[in-house]
Amino acid sequence: MSLTSSGRVRHAPGPQGYPVVGCGPDLVRDLVGTFTRAWREYGDVVRFRLPGKRNLFLIAHPDHIKHVLDERQANYPKDPLSVGKFEPWVGQGLFTSNGDFHFRQRRLAQPAFKGSRIAGFAPAMVDATGDLVRDWHPRATREETFDITPEMFRLALTIVMRTLFSTDVSGRAGELARAVRICNAYTNTRLQRFVELPQSLPSRARTRFLRARDTLDSFVYGLIEERRRDSSAPDDLLTRFLRAQDEQTGERMSDKQLRDEVVTMFLGGYETTALSLVWAFSLLSRHPESERRARAEIAEVCGDREPTAADLPKLRYLKAFYQEVLRLYPSVWTMSRSPLEDDEIGGYHVPAGSQVFISPYLMHRHPRFWENPEGFLPERFEKSATGGAPLYAYIPFSRGPRLCPGSSVAVLEAPLVIARILQAYRLTLAGGHVCEPTSNVFLYPRGGMPMRLEHVKGVAEGAR
């Protein structure tokens, strides 16, 4: 254990907070801002005091991140306090589970995300975007300004359902996406509270949450029932989960377990991608030179025909652009773990049971590891896969054994969606709107992302 010269345990520096409640109120008020300020003031390992003598550590150094996510990952399962707040709506799925159960579910799910399968999703992704492009036509004719966030949610949900679950939800995408938003918002309030209130306390937020969860449950259980009856079921993620058998007991997953895995994909699989698209369009509008380069590349590679998976290796700038979007605005902006045994990080004592937060958002803006960290420079990813930073300093999809299984879906989907939309429209950020991130489980734009929509005659002509 790391000790000071006087033989005491070395505690990481951090804000004192208030008596009894510690830093709880600041974290509740503004999690992104409080983390950012404390990291700037105290450095790569920060200790926040929480009510009940609990500790929360924020770490932002590639070596420490490697230690937690990879080298000593067995000592760092998902933090039960955070995960427990997700469980009322996602149950025990890939995202919330640990140990053998997690390992088994991960093994079952992994083949559904193989590169060769994922490339086959491209036509469904482009088709769904084509539907959105048609829906937007009258709005573009009126040069309407609207928040693109719910539109991207609807699109990304339709895509996940069509590709991983072979189900068309386009008629219900708005309703289901709203239900997920309510469940996430409820979870977010509980995540940021840092002091648990009894779940039995009636509240309007809880009633709304239970109603939204019922909407999702009746949809998901209906899907499972239908699939059980279908003898010619497609070989997708749901069928894989349905057919999976435990190697030792021969048991299959119960309807509740299946439900939890499908809902986990609702949690992880579409708001993340949707939000990255929202940030992507705002950055294109804020950086005309970048938009010009993206448009020129799309014009050269695809012209005005629909983009395909085969185009992607040639859309090199668009790929680098998307990597830079995820650097500045990683949808999963924090991850938390909790050590089983006492540990030491960066020379500081980290007691068993504390919460350890890793923030891709802060790591991606660390001036010691990134050149011009606040600048928007897609070119950095044209030169290097990690933008010139150390491997564990670029972690939009995490690293180690819990690396996001859907990263291959996201990096296929986002460039195709962006290319297809740019072929038809130009999106301009509403005048005076300040793009500021806030936490709603994922990294949301505060106040939405109002953008004006205009027709373009050809993809290259859309350049400013």
Ligand code: HEM
């Ligand atoms: C831009 C899009 C995405 C980003 C930035 C993202 C990021 C991440 C990150 C950072 C994690 C690790 C979280 C942690 O360990 O605490 C994660 C896990 C996960 N993601 Fe993604 N993700 C994206 C898209 C997707 C998609 C498209 C899917 C599925 C279709 C998906 C499914 C999952 C699942 C199931 C997990 C839990 C994996 C496990 O713990 O074994 N994600 N994602």
